[in-house]
Amino acid sequence: MPGERTKYAWRRQILAERAQVAVADHAGEAAALAAAVGALATRDALVCAYVPVRGEPGDLRMLDALRDRGATVLLPVTGEPGPLSWARYEGPDSLRKARYGLLEPTTATLPPPIIGEATTILIPALAVDRRGVRLGRGAGYYDRTLGAADARSRLIAVVRDNELVDRLPEEPHDHRMGWALTPGAGLGELGGDGPRAPE
Template sequence: MTGPLDTEKRALRAELRERRQQRSAAALEDAATGVHAQLDALVATHGVRSMSCFLSTPTEPGTREFIAAAVARGIRVLLPVTRADGLLDWAVAEEEGDTAEGLFGLPEPVGELLSPVAVNDVDLLVIPAAAVDRTGMRLGWGRGYFDKTIGSMEKCPPVYAVIFDSELVDSVPREVHDQPVSGVVTPTRTVLLPTR
């Protein structure tokens, strides 16, 4: 059953997906370099020793270089693995870790799986998003995995969504189950938002 809010979300996601697909390889490479620098600074600011992140797709602001560098520096990085029940398992990132196509065709790590509660011990959550508004509301890609994860955590650490600069917007459609984020990381800046 779809309502007007669901239709609005779908339309906005389609528009954002189209914009991402139009970015050049050079622009995406620059974005990955910028995100790497911003995440390095964020990790240093928070004194992070353990965190979650995600394996970026080819059209997302790149996280893979950051993950490899963080692992090389001794930071424990958990990567999400989708499950059919709507929850996320986690795998510890490795410098030369293998990946495979996950449940929805997205890249996921291959290796020993940790349960959904493994993420409860991290100092920082870094998650994907389609857009985030200035109040901290995040528009995801419609499957609810990260909303469920954030909503179920007893003590949620800071949560930052990785987006392009143009995807920090004035407002996004919001439903009851949607979870806010602490801030955003873009290729040019890290912005703390007022919600958490």
């Protein structure tokens, strides 16, 4: 489509906007996301998640809320470009600094196919559109990983309210999200004409 904004342009804009988010606003968003995330997990559920870093909405309270509900939480372990490996989150003390400014668990590393057992997958995103198209940072780790997810798993992009947009550029290798989780609106289903409140 002529004049359509590129992924690069979207990334520049959103990263610049995230850099301007005040500390108090980020903390308030994180509390709201933690409250919303707690409702996503049931006892004995397996949830793949991540540690928010570098201005991403949310914080460790999201992960602790899942564990408090009895879910097993797995976090990604980065390696060479390819599908992500995973490791169990056992609280803040189980994390160490890793590449790309990430935090990763010190627990045993599990192979990439474990994502196929997850009932819910929380996915970092710079933005997501109402069709479910996700904008990541461009490294491609999740695009290589999500093909192994169970078709019944909930793929949830976690973004700020203003990062849920009408339309993003899409490429053939992109995996569409089924849901968006935002601090203000909570969990909404994507696809069709836009997000719908979960039943």
